[in-house]
Amino acid sequence: MASTTAPASLHDVVSCLSDYDPNAVPVAQAQHIIRQFITPISSIEKVAIRQALGRVLATDIVSGINVPAHDNSAMDGYALRGSDLSPDQAITLKIKGTAYAGRAFEGEVHPGECVRIMTGAVMPVSCDTVIPQEFTLNTDTEQVTIPAGKVKTGDNRRFKGEDLAIGKTALTKGKMLRPADLGLLASLGVAEVPVQRRLRVAFFSTGDELRSLGETLDEGCVYDSNRYTLHGMLTRLGCDIVDMGVIKDDPVSLAAAFRSAAENTDAVITSGGVSVGAADYTKQMMAQLGDVAFWTIGMRPGRPMAFGKIQSAGKSAYLFGLPGNPVAVMVTFYFFARNALLHMMGANIPELPLVPAVSLASLRKRPGRTEYQRGIASVSPSGQLQVAITGSQGSGILRSMSEANCMVVLHHDQGNVDAGGKVDILLFEGLL
Template sequence: MNELPSIEQIASCVSGYDPNALPVAQAQEFIARFVTPVAAVESIALRATLGRVLAADVVSPIDVPAHDNSAMDGFALRGADLAAEGDTRLRVVGTGLAGQQFDGAAPARGECVRIMTGAVMPPGLDTVVPQEFTRSDGDVVVIPAGAVRTGDNRRLAGEDLARGEAALTAGRLIRPADLGLAASLGRAELPVRRRLRVAFFSTGDELRSIGEPLDAGCVYDSNRYTIHGMLARLGVDAIDMGVVRDDPAALEAAFRAAADCADAVITSGGVSVGEADYTKQTMAKLGEVAFWRIAMRPGRPMAIGRIHAAGPGSKAAVLFGLPGNPVAVMVTFYAFVRDALLRMAGAAPEPLPMLSARSAEAIRKKPGRTEYQRGRVVRGADGDWHVSLTGAQGSGILRSMSQANGLVVLRHEQGSVAAGERVDVMPFDGLV
């Protein structure tokens, strides 16, 4: 078994690594190097694989389609029989139906076959003219000049998939169309990676769970519900461990229990510089953890590392220590944690789609950090996309995130934005 690279080893591979002023792109590179996929594989029923990660290529055992067939209802003919000028007249000598092979004699020159969509092309015929382009004259079909060209409306054997070709590749998140594709190859089961297990909890003496009395100075914990929703979109097994007080023994017990039952652990709160709690100390005690100040807004403080269930050599889980502010939790999750969890699940993450939109207002921004502003994107009367910010952008204002339908992403080197200038927007549709 290969030993996992240490934080120091990975840091040495990231150019200009500085944990006190880490650009977003470097943090993403670091995390991509740090996490490894789960190894366990299981074979499950095709219908149950939706949203799972494919563990091995699905190779087609057949040509798809298996035979040349018609893409239209019409008449199958030889392209060589089409007249160069004027109408073409062909005698109809039979009918080809979907699911049935044409069983008549091979059509001769000047003959054609009435054919349905999906029916196997009769021998020697290579073109289909749609029935609406023709007219009948007894047992003769008349085809106007230029209605079709040789090869039109014919699907070739293997043009979708050739025998031995990979229909689906390992690392793919299985989607509805993939179920149909696998079914078309006769696959009743597929090999998938084991579901990733992710434990999460919030830290802080001021936090209360829903249903508990709200004492003076206390707030209800919203982060666990937000994290639960984001994890649900990824299809992992999420383990909610509640709120953990700022007590060394309680924190250590929570971290050890989380590392014992999960592949990854997500915490919110307790990673900021100068916080009067024990979370950072406990993280460092139980494993190998790096504490970052990332050049971003919101979400500057973050921790990344591995923690052990019972001590060195025991089972370890990857740790993501997120900020405590509600919006910062969401932004750091989508900037860093989402792709990391997909990699741990065995998937090959694709870059999140970006929409180019015109800013409805000026946005102040200093170069040297990446900023994520909450915005609402609409299609304007000019047909272009336009985005407006959803009010105050403080990292604790969750309402403005709820009102948004995307994040305006202002890049590390970018400065202030003028009204009407184009900006990148990460849409929430399909994401949050």
Template sequence: MNQRSSSPTMRLEEISSQLPDYNPNALSVAMATEVISQFVSVTNVSETVDIRNALGRHLAEDIISPINVPSHDNSAMDGYAFGYPHPAEHPNNDFRIIGATFAGHPFVGDIQSGECVRIMTGAMIPMGCDTIVPQELTKSVTDSTVSIPLSHLRKGDNLRCAGEDLSEGKIALAQGKMLRPADLGLLASLGISKVLVRRRLRVAYFSTGDELRGLDETLDAGCIYDSNNYTLQAMLTRLGCDAVDMGIIKDDPAILEASFRQACESADIVITSGGVSVGMADYTKQVMAHLGDVAFWSIDMRPGKPMAFGKIFSDDHSAYLFGLPGNPVAVMVTFYFFVRPAILRMMGAVNTQPLMIPAISKYTIKKRPGRTEFQRGIASLNEGGELEVVLTGAQGSGMLRSMAEANCIIVLPHEQQHINAGNKVMLVLFEGLI
């Protein structure tokens, strides 16, 4: 039996009953987000991995620094280390050079007033020194003396103190943090080679519909290739999930139920595309309702209006369920704004909602109030250095090419009306630096 997330304390009906104005037939994006957030719980299974295999994983515990970083006072510059004197003691600013120190090779000896040590970046500060002068500021350098312009310096300049980056005993990385390249470097700098992380989620996904064909099949009249399979697999992989491809399931109640049970018994989350609207052949809703605690929503959004969410059960197994629309763009939008945050929450992430940033709309965007719209855009910097955005063109939910051309999603809130050229909008970028 697979180990799963801890069960939520309330059923969907209990959660929704506590939300004012809850209406499954006209649900706002904000309310759908709230229900999912309350219903989904963090997985309770963790594993220890080498930091070389920890990229993109979420920490299951706080990382406490076992040492000071840096571990000793050291130089931020190539130059000369000395004890900052009273200017009257050295009217000519001349200091005697008594040695040199390099990173990993500390200077041994006493340094008196008027003496200095040649020092390299990262080298340990010698006893008796508290200031570093960069070599480019020095004058009249010989093998034994150097002129240091004290008027250009203050005591403590160019010195990196022990623990100024991170003190021993302090939290270096907090539980729930998704590990990025800089985090792995930080762990290595602390001498930590292994970390406890949340285990990868297993997510089973399949498409429903008699009209769907695989890429190796003949495209009969009235049929289409199943593109959702490939976008879902890619989005799940980017999130660090173990994606379980169950292919295409025909519009047959018995086959659908068997597929749901198989998915439930092998995964933490089940994602379907298609079959959640009101079509005569949409048997998926019936099977979902039969197998678990599932809500069927008509969300005030475009694209992606029909969606199912809940939990299904098979014998002693359970799995969270997301029944997404069938149109390709609607699948991607509902995944990014509903499924992705739920997956991140289950993996213990602290911040699960996508980061939205402001941009200037270059052209007018038509929008009626009463629904949230997610429109595909292309964002770029204008000549003034401001971020601006334009639509990719027609915004039909089946137009996957426009999603491929986009580098962002423009989020137009529920109450928003038409946006005039020059007005600000909020957008979510597809790509980030790290």
């Protein structure tokens, strides 16, 4: 569970900001406050290498062996002595034997001799160069001709420890393990991997108008889509998730849900109930149970948001109170909750890069807030990255997220954009 003691309260964090106003919080300031307040979990477990994909490495992995263990050939060809090569004329060498991967040539190689060698095979003693098979001439079982200028001394030889030397750090703490990392661990003989335990995250939607799938859709009601997008986003992050369903707009039900989340999870994410409204008891419960800030963020979509920590029975969980509109839920999750959860996991992951693209249409934008518009990026015939908006950008139009392959990020101080102007985009590949 999340630590019961934070290094600082939210009040401590925001008191350091001279321009802090909860009713007009810029995106960058909100992200800074969240980062300062979050404390990573510290529990570690060991998992088999096949179960380590997507997990966060808990300690540095130091190589206990040289990789490769011996000088070896990078090509199928002939291992030879570089001193035999002539810059001006072809040479013919006697074939002394064959070196296979996993079965080294044990004899000696004298001047004027070579060894047929396979990729990965240990370099024979006194050989320092490999010429690829396809560059040779007049080859038979006893001799081979090496044309002039086809190879230089040292070519196609992989050195002992070239990939990793004994004592070198192979993977650093905080890395989220990818398929290549599993292969690297296997190459070092590592069978079990120390990783951070999985983050446990609860989520629920609030609202009397929401219905779960399979329920009758009464007049004025809608199916709850937010829990399914949250389920997908949290699953992609590798969290252990607790779907608490739809919680009705009444204080008793909300209090019970928050207390259960605080006692059993590291973080809780809600959708709905953080804007101004007569039936929005969520803010009241949040304020009663913990150290929570309520913000009006200078962004579109997703202005209202709550963030902090709630407590119950001596335990606590970080809280992300997201808006209720489907697109706003996804935008606020990706630009606030996602990085915070990765930080809680102990993951050292750089910010996803913004990429410049040409806008195919003019975009209206008011300076003083950050806007996230859904876009479809493509490459023009001339090879230029370009982006078109997915039609109406209303925060309730979830189809716009389904059709998009990127987010157009219009920055806080930015104004209108003319057709043909440059904008920054965040590609969904690697995010969604």
